[in-house]
Amino acid sequence: GAGVSQSPSNKVTEKGKDVELRCDPISGHTALYWYRQSLGQGLEFLIYFQGNSAPDKSGLPSDRFSAERTGGSVSTLTIQRTQQEDSAVYLCASSLGSGGASYEQYFGPGTRLTVT
Amino acid sequence: ILNVEQSPQSLHVQEGDSTNFTCSFPSSNFYALHWYRWETAKSPEALFVMTLNGDEKKKGRISATLNTKEGYSYLYIKGSQPEDSATYLCARSNNAGNMLTFGGGTRLMVKP
Numbered sequence: 001g002a003g004v005s006q007s008p009s010n011k012v013t014e015k016g017k018d019v020e021l022r023c024d025p026i027s028g029h030t031a032l033y034w035y036r037q038s039l040g041q042g043l044e045f046l047i048y049f050q051g052n053s054a055p056d057k058s059g060l061p062s063d064r065f066s067a068e069r070t071g072g073s074v075s076t077l078t079i080q081r082t083q084q085e086d087s088a089v090y091l092c093a094s095s096l097g098s099g100g101a102s103y104e105q106y107f108g109p110g111t112r113l114t115v116t
Numbered sequence: 117i118l119n120v121e122q123s124p125q126s127l128h129v130q131e132g133d134s135t136n137f138t139c140s141f142p143s144s145n146f147y148a149l150h151w152y153r154w155e156t157a158k159s160p161e162a163l164f165v166m167t168l169n170g171d172e173k174k175k176g177r178i179s180a181t182l183n184t185k186e187g188y189s190y191l192y193i194k195g196s197q198p199e200d201s202a203t204y205l206c207a208r209s210n211n212a213g214n215m216l217t218f219g220g221g222t223r224l225m226v227k228p
Contacts, residue, residue, distance in 0.1 A: 003159065031214065042120075043205065043218035050214070059215075091160070103213060105150075107160040 002026065004108035006092050012114045013082055021077040021111045025094030032075050033095075033105060034067060038088040046090075049075060082115045089113075120208050122219035129196050130227050136192040137222040139206030143187035148209040150216060151180055151191055155202040163191075163204075196226045 005024045013019050025032050034046040045059045049069040060066070064083075069075040079086055089112050093105040121140045129135050141149065151163040164173040169184040177194045193200055203223045207216035 033215075035216075035218075042220040043207070043216075045215050045217065048214050056215075104162050104165060105216065106162070107152075109157070109159045 004092055004094050004106055006090075006108040006111050008111060009109065010112045010114075012116060015084060015115055016081055018078065018080045019082055019113065021079075021090050021113070023075045023077070023092030023094075023108060025073065025075070025092070026106055027073075028096070029094035029106075030072065030097055031095045031103065032069055033093040034075070034077050035091045035093065036088040037091065038085075043091065046077070079113075082113075084115045087113055087115045120206060120217050120219040122204075122206060122222050124222060125220065126223040126225070128225045128227065131196060131198060133196050133226075134192070134194045135196055135224070136190050137204065137224075139189045139191070139219055141187050141189075141206075141208045141217075141219075143184060145211055146184045146187075146208070147211050147213060149182055149189050150207045150209065151189070152205040152207065153202045154205055154221070160205060191222075193224070196224075198226045198228050200224060201226045 007022045032049040035043045037043050047054055047059055047067050051072050052069050064080045067077045089110045091107055091110045093107045095103040095105045097103050123138050148167045150165050152160040153163055154160040164180045166182040171182040173180050179192045182189045203221040205218055205221045207218045
């Protein structure tokens, strides 16, 4: 079956521009997660959705970052006024539910964002 | 230990060698530990989820153990093959089971 998909796979943008990253989770998965990996760093949790709600936004690195999820499916991560430190691979994951170890997170291939 | 830590950062082995690497994590309020394999240009692939002290999991030539009291997990690869070359990530789940805290990964390179 189809896995988690993300678009675009690569994005180069100029400093100060806004970007939108899209995630299509596995059909039927109610939980969706965003992570990022900056150069030389480990994977960093950004935000989590259960349905269309994001109970905890504290992982977002600044108020330039926002995310939404509609219809319990597609999610968009928006970065406003991009800075060079935003350059990273942004990964999306989804799971059947949340709150249990049996809910394995399935990852998409990521979007590589480069801010010049 | 405050964060999830993995060692070594990178590892070069010869085809056929067996190898292992370590994931260390805070032992208090433990919930679950995940292992992932991440090949370049692909999605991270789930290997194991472990929850109980003493858990041992195996998938083919790869196995993992868990010690929640001292806060570590080992990943073993028996008879490494070039296709095992990847970054191996471990992640500790929070108490709500909805957030993973990842280690920096171990990059394994297997030479034919």
